[in-house]
Amino acid sequence: MAHAGALHDEDVMLPPPGREPGAGVYNEKLGMWVFLGSEIMFFTALIGTYIILRVAHPTAWKAPGEVLAVPITAINTFLLICSSVTMVKAFAAVQDGNLSGLRKWLIATVLIGSTFVGVQVYEYRHLIEKGFVPSEGLYGSTFYTMTGFHGFHVTIGVICLIFVTWRAFQGRYSAKDYRGVEVIGLYWHFVDLVWIILFTIVYLI
Amino acid sequence: MATTIGHVEEVTLGGAEVHADTRSFVRKYIFSTDHKIIGIQFLIMSLIFLLLGGVLAMVIRWQLGFPKQPMPMGGVLPETMAPGGVVLPEFYNSLVTMHGTFMVFFAIMPLLVGVFGNYLIPLKIGAPDMAFPRINMASFWIAVPAGFLMLAGFFVEGGHAAAGWTSYAPLSERADLSGVSMGQILWCISLIVLGLSSILGSFNYITTIINMRAPGMWWFRLPLSIWSLFVTAILVLLAMPILSGAIIMLLFDQTIGTHFFGPAQGGQPLLWQHLFWFFGHPEVYILILPAMGMASDIIANGARKPIFGYTSMVLAILGIGVLGWGVWGHHMFMSGMNPTLGTQFMISTMLIAVPSAIKVFNWLGTMWMGNIRFHVPMLHAMAFVSMFTIGGLSGIFMAATPVDIYIHYTYFIVAHLHYVLFGGSLFAIFAAVTFWYPKMFGRMMSPFWGRVHFFLTFIFYNLVFFPMHNLGLHGHMRRIYDPTQYDFLKPVQPINELISISAFLLFATQLIFAVNFIVSWFKGAKAPENPWEDNGLEWTVPSPPPHGNFVTVPQVYRAPYEYSSPFVTEDFLPQNRELPEAAPSAAPHS
């Protein structure tokens, strides 16, 4: 949330000035951490359901790789992890005041993130053609719900990243104010972490 | 920090927080980012839904009191609901569902969290607004379509959702079992949208309270209303997503053929119950904690005395917030889950009675040795203590698993939930609306009509809900369209009639409150800055406060309830009033 014409030369990357000490970070960062708490609970509901249903009714599942394409999804997982690396690089760049580096690494993150979504969509189409649909049973129900909502969150993340990238091109971020970059970075890492968990329990077990 | 909100430039850091307001009418009152306006927007929306929920209750009570009789004015209802004014069984099931849904999600929760969370938090902690004013605006404007979606269900084929506000599967997911298809789907979508609104609000409140307290507003100087709203916001943040997840799965079962809760392909009906109540129990603490917090503020004010045991009151709020996550199975004792689990939930439920009991004792302790002013908010707050006690005590019967075998799903439960939600939450809401009305609107509500409303409400309320305990003990089940189908219920049918007549009178009495509210807005006595001689920071600014709230950042010197302090002649001492060096700010902690 950058703004022109700050009347005082205070540091927006610090907590609000003149207030009782709180979390020790600026509002937007605290807000994102708190918001991610709700996201943890959301995925807990979905993943918890999956665990309960699978433990109670294991025969409804097929062995890993029998239905799902593990190799291509493994590559996709690697890509998503790479996009977290590019995000870290973008963050490091703007911290140093390297604005061209920021723009470059943000674009990389957007591209890799979009590729991840694209591959997921391609995989869905392939699975549906094969007859593996949400209504096929517990396996399909849980697979599509968990990965679908993860994909939805990644898509929202990509849209926000595009917005942040556009603002970066407008020169809105600097070494003195890179809040937007840090905050979307936090969200992006979270989405990546959820995927690592999902990939493990859905594709590998 | 300079933030641009609309056309108003705000500056903190010891400078002015309030500047000339050049916003347009739309930016000031419709798409406003001002927490006070958003709070009032939630107030209007919630009061409308409270009224609607009450209307639905009147139709329920008509059918229960006078089964299968044509209702007065029933002719306005369509044939699908009440041909000839006689309520149909399917419509009855929708009525009980929507009464609960409207009251829980669109009335009580937004009244406590959306209205008073928004209105009070920045003012009482000494902040110019919430941490994220635009997200705050979004939170309200997302709740509005959720409301419309929930209303729409009455107009679709098959009628509105009819599986109870608890929406148990498989009834809620199979149109062939419930007779309802689109209505259940709209119910689900509406609550998903509302959940987003709530979650956006919650992280805003949490960030604001953590990071934006004025200098000197230490954690243990926060008023209990703010402590309770803080813990409530954490509960909303963590519990609403569980509901969203569960409802998404229900929606998928309803629409794309997934198998989460239907046993045909290995799904589990009990899974819905576990998910729903894992959300649902923290939800009921969401519905009571802010009421408790505001009641504390008002009781200390009315008694002109510090809250008895402030630290324990804070610990009790935290205790309820934490323990509330471990009791959800007490809604499921008869569900068929393993009885050993039942014993575990019984234990955790017994324990959670303790912090609530502590609060009741401390409210009494606050009144003890006080100098009690019986202003209208105090009347409602004392009724809150009295009625909440009844609700809490009745809870012990159902926590004892063997007794719950008998009273589960009877009117004993209905009595309990209404004593805590109406006797508790709603009386606290009446207290809070009356108390903060002058700050919100710059006018006082009529004290005379406030008293009339209070006394009549108190009497009729108890006539409606107290006998429900006895109905339940007689074995009267919940959610039944026609009790006279059962021989054993015929002898208690006169009690149903008494309850229904009292309910009609109770509803009619609320018109007094509605008229008082509306008329006072235009014709009420102009309110001074601090009509209740209260210590809170909101009473140190004009009524209503300007955009940005405080001309200079307040400096807080003391705890929130320093009434009858020996260090000043008045019997109140605002948190930000500076005293000469020689006078200490508060007594040493006893």
Add this chain to the structure above:
Amino acid sequence: MSWLLPHGASTFVGEIDWLYYLILWITGIAFVLVQVLLVWFMIRYRARPGRKATYYHGNTRFEIIWTTVTAVVVVIIGVLSAGRWNRIKGRDKVPANATPLVVHAKQFEWLVTYPGADGALGSADDFQVRSQLHLVVGQPVSVLLTSEDAIHSFFIPAFRIKQDAVPGMNIRVWFQPTEVGEYELGCAELCGLGHYRMRATVTVHSREDFDRWARDRAARAAN
């Protein structure tokens, strides 16, 4: 408008009703205490000219005392509940000599399967009756509860028993009637539009009367 429980006629009545009355006494005392103090304080400490409230922040000793008392009371109630609950609902507590029945709940009736003269379910002499429960006084029954469609709940107020019937689950509920008579069974979980009329009659017979009834049924079924 009584706080007394209606007359009960099963072996669970003793356990459940006793616990209920104990809790009634305890909560009744707490209720009276709180309401009396509230009203007394309203009167005694009402504002009058020239008075001031006492500047008092609390008393930790009082708080520890009443917190401990409350905790002890609820723990006692918990302990008293746990044993009773286990005796009634414990999965291993069904009497070995209980007559087996199957009750299949469906919208909007109860299909009761009796074991017939051989006393065993799943044999050729089993017979099914709609929405009528026939029992022998003093003889425990073990009901296997199932559901066709929605969740229903098997509730016989006079016997103080209730158990949800869940589709996809086989749930056992047992009880022992103690008095000959006519009682009612109702559904205690919203199950659709006919939920309010999902009623069954419960008849507790003497041994001879039950046998006569069962023979009549078998004869009519054979014709």
